[in-house]
Amino acid sequence: MRILLLKVSGNLPPPVRGLGGLVFILCMLITSPVFCGVTDMVPDAAPGALSPRDPQFDAPVSRGILLAFTDQHEQSLRIFNRLLQAHPKHPAPNFFKRTNRFEKELEQNIQEAIEKGKRILRQKEDPWVCFYVGAAYGYRALQGFRRHDWIGAYLDAGRGVDNFKIALEKEPHLYDAYLGLGSYHYWRTAKSEALRLIAFWIPDKRELGLQQLEFAFEHGRYATHEAGYNLVVAYYDSGRYQKAIETLDRTISRKKTPGLTDLYYRGRLLIKLERWRDAESVFQELLKSLQTRDIPSVGYRVECRYWIAVALVAQNKKAEALELVRSTLKLGEQRNRKRELEGPFESFREINLKLFGIRHRLTQDETELRDDPP
Numbered sequence: 239m240r241i242l243l244l245k246v247s248g249n250l251p252p253p254v255r256g257l258g259g260l261v262f263i264l265c266m267l268i269t270s271p272v273f274c275g276v277t278d279m280v281p282d283a284a285p286g287a288l289s290p291r292d293p294q295f296d297a298p299v300s301r302g303i304l305l306a307f308t309d310q311h312e313q314s315l316r317i318f319n320r321l322l323q324a325h326p327k328h329p330a331p332n333f334f335k336r337t338n339r340f341e342k343e344l345e346q347n348i349q350e351a352i353e354k355g356k357r358i359l360r361q362k363e364d365p366w367v368c369f370y371v372g373a374a375y376g377y378r379a380l381q382g383f384r385r386h387d388w389i390g391a392y393l394d395a396g397r398g399v400d401n402f403k404i405a406l407e408k409e410p411h412l413y414d415a416y417l418g419l420g421s422y423h424y425w426r427t428a429k430s431e432a433l434r435l436i437a438f439w440i441p442d443k444r445e446l447g448l449q450q451l452e453f454a455f456e457h458g459r460y461a462t463h464e465a466g467y468n469l470v471v472a473y474y475d476s477g478r479y480q481k482a483i484e485t486l487d488r489t490i491s492r493k494k495t496p497g498l499t500d501l502y503y504r505g506r507l508l509i510k511l512e513r514w515r516d517a518e519s520v521f522q523e524l525l526k527s528l529q530t531r532d533i534p535s536v537g538y539r540v541e542c543r544y545w546i547a548v549a550l551v552a553q554n555k556k557a558e559a560l561e562l563v564r565s566t567l568k569l570g571e572q573r574n575r576k577r578e579l580e581g582p583f584e585s586f587r588e589i590n591l592k593l594f595g596i597r598h599r600l601t602q603d604e605t606e607l608r609d610d611p612p
Contacts, residue, residue: 277403277419280449281410289413289459292366295321295330299460302334307463309497311533329355329370336377344579345381348374365409372401376418383429384580391429395422413454417461417468420450424472448472455488462492470503471582479510498527505545506583518549536573537586540566544589547596560600563593 292299298317305314315335322331332351336344355371358364375398382391399422402415424447451472454465466489473482486503490496496504501524508517525542528535543566550559570590580586 368405423447
């Protein structure tokens, strides 16, 4: 999750590069919802108060979400496929099918959720439909940020906030919407550092975003798990690693059983805290779990092995790390990028380059050690 400082124009598509592109971005930022004070708040809610139930989909959606966040993806998808067959014109089934592992299918489901929702909203402004459309735009914005598609990401984020505003005006207790608002306020600032060097008046909304994510975590009905993981990633991004671990523990406690995602985030945080032996153990456990599952996971396994190598080097187990890195680079050649999504922090390409870097350093060390006279 990075932006290249002072290289804004190099990341823009050809029609908006240069000064004209920069002006376009600044104008877009000036007119974006955040500058109008829209949804810049955290509501008061009684302890334990939750969003109202979706009048159409509460039971199957609740079940499908729990299955998805406990790594039972096939069962979860069966539920949402049945919903799609029963309600082909509603955006909710497509939105929840974003748990698909393949990027093209994921993007298609998000696009269909947006299109179906907009068709319904032309007839009437239903708060739940506004919520699903806003959430779909928000998810697409996050994907755009990860791909450095700044224009598309900012436009989608603004559309998402507009829909959340309508949803909350019609149903103020629809607290699940604060997952999208919190993500928008945090990542909009976190991703805008290059623009902030020029447009210094862009307000920093990260703390508001964290507060809204905390609110969604405590008071969302369907968004609580995702809000927890968004908080973990935001705290990680802001360098608050101990706070991220505490949030991860709270998230796991609501599911009872840790899943693959929980192990991954714990391992990443332990790396940041330089708890090398614990990190190695967690990534070994995650790797073992991945190897027992019938899912495309070459890239995921490569990343796990990379972090194990990092932990081994930190423990001065360089020979073991070098052997692992060499075998991992061979494993990476088997990855089919069309069948696997990228990780939440680094791309597969970035991880692979880091593996080459470790191999180079360790090979040099090995050569120097061999050449040194006794």
